Amino acid sequence: MDASVIAKAANAISDRHRLAILLEIVRKGTCVCADISQLTRLSQPAISHHVKILVDAGVLIYDKTGRTVQLTVNREMMKYLSAFFQGLS
Amino acid sequence: MDASVIAKAANAISDRHRLAILLEIVRKGTCVCADISQLTRLSQPAISHHVKILVDAGVLIYDKTGRTVQLTVNREMMKYLSAFFQGLS
């Protein structure tokens, strides 16, 4: 268990906009950045900022092909977090 | 699933000091506030602040008897968080 990994992931999803982005990507399976503006009414630079935090924390997987970024959930990280909290219960 | 509950709990453990407090309480089973100062080298008001955030988020259970506060992990919340991330994986 690496506490800094947990803290960073927790920080990533502690913002309501970032959590909403995560949940939407889970729901849809995948997402490009442009989709997020309709979900959150955030400006494009703000979306870019939040996505970067989620990606840097390992919560989302970033895959740029051409000029679009496909975002998907990092299921391994979700499993890791689930197991972490399981261990605390 | 209430996103605000998740966001608040995630925020509570996103700080390295608060995560360290949580892990120490898990390890020891219980903890009074005074114990935390030796763990983190934080000032007493800072500890009080961080503990309040953890308690308000439902991560820790607060039980004051006399002048000491016993802190324990809220295992129900840990289970809830585990299940939440399980659902995202």
Add this chain to the structure above:
DNA sequence: TCAATACATCGAAATATTTCGATGTATTAT
């Protein structure tokens, strides 16, 4: 090549968080 699209980055403003010293309050021991 030129224009449009999809994001990224920058600098600055607004806001929130963390931390402290000082002080307050309730409880316990003497």
Add this chain to the structure above:
DNA sequence: ATAATACATCGAAATATTTCGATGTATTGA
């Protein structure tokens, strides 16, 4: 009653985060 202990609260300073408009970069279509 007095003093000590265990926390809580307050106001302020330092720092971090969020957000924006402006601009930059890479890619695609006409």
